[in-house]
Amino acid sequence: MTGDQSSGYCSRPWSARIPFGRVSLAYFLAAAAFALIQVSATAAARADDGSTIFATKCAACHTIGKGKSVGPDLKGITTIQDPAWLAKWVAAPSALINSGDPTATKLVKQYPLQMPDLGLSSADVNAVLAYVAQQSGSVAKTAKGAVVPVAALPPGDAAVGREIFVGGVRLHNGGPACMACHSISGIGALGGGTLGPDLTDAYRKYGGTAGLESFLASVPTPTMSAVWTKNPLTPQEIANLAAFIKEGAVAERPLDAIGKLTLMGGLALIILILIAAVYWRRRLLGVRKPLVERANMLFYRKYARRS
Amino acid sequence: MDIRAQVSMVFHLDKCIGCHTCSIACKNIWTDRKGTEYMWWNNVETKPGTGYPTTWEDQEKYKGGWVKDGDKLRLRLQGRTEGLGNIFFNPNLPTIDDYYEPWTYQYDELFNAPEGDDQPTARPISLITGKPMDIEAGPNWDDDLGGSPIYASNDVNLEKLTDHEREQLNEVERLVFFYLPRICNHCLNPSCVGACPSGAIYKRGEDGIVLISQEKCRAWRMCVSGCPYKKTYYNWSTGKSEKCILCYPRLETGQAPACFHSCVGRIRYLGLLLYDADRIQETALADEANLVQAQRDIIQDPFDPLIIAAAQANGITTQQISAAQNSPTYKFVKKWGTALPLHPEFRTLPQLFYVPPMLPVLGKMKDGIYDSSAVEGMGQMLNSLEKARIPVRYMASLFSAGNEEIIKEVYRKNIAVRLYKRAQRVKDITAEEVQQALAIGKTTPEECEAIFNLTSLPTMEERFVIPAMAREEAIEQSLDPYTHKPAAGFGYREAPARRF
Numbered sequence: 001m002t003g004d005q006s007s008g009y010c011s012r013p014w015s016a017r018i019p020f021g022r023v024s025l026a027y028f029l030a031a032a033a034f035a036l037i038q039v040s041a042t043a044a045a046r047a048d049d050g051s052t053i054f055a056t057k058c059a060a061c062h063t064i065g066k067g068k069s070v071g072p073d074l075k076g077i078t079t080i081q082d083p084a085w086l087a088k089w090v091a092a093p094s095a096l097i098n099s100g101d102p103t104a105t106k107l108v109k110q111y112p113l114q115m116p117d118l119g120l121s122s123a124d125v126n127a128v129l130a131y132v133a134q135q136s137g138s139v140a141k142t143a144k145g146a147v148v149p150v151a152a153l154p155p156g157d158a159a160v161g162r163e164i165f166v167g168g169v170r171l172h173n174g175g176p177a178c179m180a181c182h183s184i185s186g187i188g189a190l191g192g193g194t195l196g197p198d199l200t201d202a203y204r205k206y207g208g209t210a211g212l213e214s215f216l217a218s219v220p221t222p223t224m225s226a227v228w229t230k231n232p233l234t235p236q237e238i239a240n241l242a243a244f245i246k247e248g249a250v251a252e253r254p255l256d257a258i259g260k261l262t263l264m265g266g267l268a269l270i271i272l273i274l275i276a277a278v279y280w281r282r283r284l285l286g287v288r289k290p291l292v293e294r295a296n297m298l299f300y301r302k303y304a305r306r307s
Numbered sequence: 308m309d310i311r312a313q314v315s316m317v318f319h320l321d322k323c324i325g326c327h328t329c330s331i332a333c334k335n336i337w338t339d340r341k342g343t344e345y346m347w348w349n350n351v352e353t354k355p356g357t358g359y360p361t362t363w364e365d366q367e368k369y370k371g372g373w374v375k376d377g378d379k380l381r382l383r384l385q386g387r388t389e390g391l392g393n394i395f396f397n398p399n400l401p402t403i404d405d406y407y408e409p410w411t412y413q414y415d416e417l418f419n420a421p422e423g424d425d426q427p428t429a430r431p432i433s434l435i436t437g438k439p440m441d442i443e444a445g446p447n448w449d450d451d452l453g454g455s456p457i458y459a460s461n462d463v464n465l466e467k468l469t470d471h472e473r474e475q476l477n478e479v480e481r482l483v484f485f486y487l488p489r490i491c492n493h494c495l496n497p498s499c500v501g502a503c504p505s506g507a508i509y510k511r512g513e514d515g516i517v518l519i520s521q522e523k524c525r526a527w528r529m530c531v532s533g534c535p536y537k538k539t540y541y542n543w544s545t546g547k548s549e550k551c552i553l554c555y556p557r558l559e560t561g562q563a564p565a566c567f568h569s570c571v572g573r574i575r576y577l578g579l580l581l582y583d584a585d586r587i588q589e590t591a592l593a594d595e596a597n598l599v600q601a602q603r604d605i606i607q608d609p610f611d612p613l614i615i616a617a618a619q620a621n622g623i624t625t626q627q628i629s630a631a632q633n634s635p636t637y638k639f640v641k642k643w644g645t646a647l648p649l650h651p652e653f654r655t656l657p658q659l660f661y662v663p664p665m666l667p668v669l670g671k672m673k674d675g676i677y678d679s680s681a682v683e684g685m686g687q688m689l690n691s692l693e694k695a696r697i698p699v700r701y702m703a704s705l706f707s708a709g710n711e712e713i714i715k716e717v718y719r720k721n722i723a724v725r726l727y728k729r730a731q732r733v734k735d736i737t738a739e740e741v742q743q744a745l746a747i748g749k750t751t752p753e754e755c756e757a758i759f760n761l762t763s764l765p766t767m768e769e770r771f772v773i774p775a776m777a778r779e780e781a782i783e784q785s786l787d788p789y790t791h792k793p794a795a796g797f798g799y800r801e802a803p804a805r806r807f
Contacts, residue, residue, distance in 0.1 A: 295461075
C-alpha cells in the first residue's frame with residue numbers, strides 16, 4: 001500500500017506542483033528583500049553619528065554643557081570616566097549597579113532617579129558616546145552646579161492633568177489613560193490599575209517636576225516605551241500630568257482612602273450575598289417540612305378559632 | 308429489527324399486604340453499609356400518600372424523566388449547557404429530610420441501666436450526627452394513611468380528581484388505601500443514564516439491568532434528580548451513587564432477587580421479555596394516551612420464528628428464548644394486558660409493571676348495619692367502576708398517563724375472572740351473568756383459568772422464570788474471553804476510597 005501511495009504522489013502531473021514552487025520562491029524573495037531593507041536602515045542610523053539616539057534616549061535627563069538636569073551634565077564625561085566603564089554603564093546600568101560597582105553605587109545615591117536600561121546595542125553605545133565626545137568640545141561649560149530645565153515647557157494645569165490621568169480627556173496622539181495601569185492618590189478610593197506602580201510617590205522618586213517631565217517625554221522603561229513611542233504625549237499634556245502628579249505628591253496613599261476602599265468592598269460583598277440569598281432562597285428548602293408546616297397551619301386555623 | 312432481552316417484573320398489587328418484608332430483605336443484603344443508612348432500594352408505599360422521598364412523583368419539583376419536545380425527547384432536568392452550569396451545584400436534589408434522617412436506638416442502655424423504679428429506655432440516635440434525636444419522619448411515615456391530612460392529601464395523583472372525589476376519599480366509611488412496592492424499574496430508556504455527566508451508568512446488554520459503575524461515578528448526582536422514580540441514591544461515605552442492582556449476583560446463579568424471594572404475599576413475578584430496540588425512541592415519543600399501548604407493542608412475540616431468528620442473530624441464547632416463552636411477565640403485560648407501567652408519562656419505558664388492585668365496591672350502611680343488599684349481584688361490579696372506592700381517574704394517573712379506558716379494560720377483565728371463578732366455587736352467579744361478564748371483559752374461560760392459576764396458585768418456578776444467564780457467553784459482548792482469560796477472572800477487587 002505504501003509503495004502505491006508514494007508512486008501515486010510521484011506520478012502527479014507537473015503542473016499540479018507549480019503553484020507550490022511559485023509560492024515558496026515568492027516567500028524567499030520577500031524575506032531576502034526584508035532583510036536587506038533592515039540592514040540598510042541600521043547602517044543609516046549609525047551614519048547619524050549618535051545625535052538621533054541622544055535626542056530620543058538621553059536628552060530627557062542629560063545636557064551637554066548646559067548644567068545638571070535629572071541626570072548629570074555629560075560635558076567632558078568621556079575624558080573623565082574610563083571609556084570601558086562608560087560603555088558598560090550606558091549599555092546596561094542595572095547590571096553594573098547590581099554587580100556592586102563603587103562608581104555606580106555613588107551615582108545611585110547622588111541622583112534621585114536611577115538611570116533606566118535603554119536597550120542600546122554596542123554599536124549604538126559607541127555612536128552616542130562618540131556624539132557626546134564630539135559635542136563636549138564645541139560647547140562652553142556653564143557655571144558649576146547650575147540646574148537647568150531640559151526644555152521650556154508651558155505651565156501645567158493640575159486639574160486638566162487629573163482628567164488626562166483618569167481618561168476624562170482624550171490624549172492628542174491617542175495613547176491610553178494613565179489610570180488603565182497606574183493608581184495614584186486623588187482619583188477616588190477605588191484607585192486605578194495595578195499593572196504599573198502606584199504613582200503617589202512618583203514626584204519625590206523621580207526628582208521633582210523636571211524629572212517627571214523628562215521621564216514622560218522619553219518614556220524609557222520597556223513596558224511604557226512599547227506603548228508611548230507610537231503615541232507620544234504633547235508637551236502641554238506632559239506639563240499638565242506632571243502638575244497633577246506633583247499635587248498628589250505624598251509619601252503614601254492617605255489612610256482614609258484605603259479605609260474607604262475596604263468599606264466599599266465590604267458593602268459590595270454584603271449586597272452580593274444578600275442578592276444571592278434572596279435569589280436562591282428556596283435552595284435548601286425541602287419538601288416534607290413545608291408540607292407539615294402548611295398542614296399544621298391549616299389545622300390550627302380551622303380548629304383553634306372554634307374553641 | 309434489533310431484538311434484545313430484558314429482565315422484567317410484575318407486581319400484583321391485589322396480593323400485597325404491605326408487610327415490608329421485601330424492604331427488610333433488601334436492606335439486610337445491600338444497604339446496611341456506612342453511607343447507605345437512608346437508602347431503601349426497595350420500599351413499600353401507601354397510596355394515596357406522598358411516598359419516599361416525599362412527593363417523588365412531583366416532577367415540577369424534582370425534574371426527573373423525559374419531556375416530549377416536538378419530535379424529540381429531552382431531559383426535564385437540563386440540557387448540556389445548563390448541566391455544565393449546574394455541575395457543581397445541582398439544585399433539584401431531594402434533601403435528607405425529604406428521604407428521612409436515619410436512626411438507630413441506644414440498645415445498650417436497656418442492659419446497662421442501673422436498677423430503678425422505671426423501665427429503661429433506648430433513645431433514638433441519629434445515624435448522621437450520632438447524637439440523640441427526635442424522630443420526625445421515616446421512609447414509610449405515611450404507612451396505612453398515617454398523617455393523612457399532611458401526606459395522603461398531598462398525593463400528586465389527587466390533582467387530577469374533582470373536589471368531590473377528593474372529599475369522598477376522606478370520608479370515614481370510604482377511607483381506602485393500597486400498597487405500592489417500588490424498586491428500580493430498569494427502564495428501556497433510562498433518564499438516569501441520560502443525565503449522568505460521567506457516563507457511569509449503563510444498561511447491561513444481556514439482560515437490561517441498569518447499573519452504576521462505582522469506578523466511573525464522579526458524584527455529580529445528576530442521576531438522583533434525573534430519575535423520575537428517585538431510585539438512585541447518593542452514598543455520602545464512598546462519594547458514589549448507588550441503586551437497585553436487581554440482585555444480579557443472585558440472578559446469575561439462578562435465584563430470584565431477595566425482595567422477590569422473600570415476598571410473603573407472593574405478589575412478584577420475574578421473567579424475560581424480548582423487545583425491539585430500534586423502536587425505543589418511537590415508543591417513548593408516543594402520545595400520552597397511547598403510551599401504554601406503545602409499550603405493549605415494543606414487546607415482541609417470543610414464539611414468532613422471525614423474532615426468534617433475529618434474537619439468535621443478536622446473541623440471545625436458546626435458554627433465554629425459552630425463558631421468554633415461559634415468562635409470566637409476558638403473559639401479564641402483553642398477552643392478557645392486565646399489568647401496567649407505573650407513570651408511563653415519564654417516558655423512561657419502565658420494565659416493572661403493576662396489576663392494579665381490585666378494591667371492593669362500596670357497601671352501604673343502613674341504620675348502623677352493613678347493608679349487603681346494596682351489593683346484590685356481583686355483576687354490578689362490571690358496571691359500577693365509576694363507583695369504585697378509588698376513582699378510576701386516580702388509577703389512570705398512576706398507571707396509564709391519564710388514559711381511563713385502559714384502566715377500565717384491565718378492571719373489566721379482572722372482574723370477569725373473579726365472577727367466572729365465583730360462579731364455579733360459590734355458585735351464586737348465573738351462567739348468563741358470567742357470559743355477560745366474559746363478553747364485557749373481552750376474555751374467554753380458558754384465559755380466565757390461566758389468569759386465575761398464575762394469580763392464585765403459581766409455583767415458584769412459574770413466578771420466577773430465570774434464564775441461565777450464560778455469563779461465560781455474555782462476557783463475549785465486551786471482551787474476548789481468550790485474550791482476557793487471565794485478566795478479568797474475578798473483576799477488580801479494589802475497595803472504593805472512603806472520603807469520610
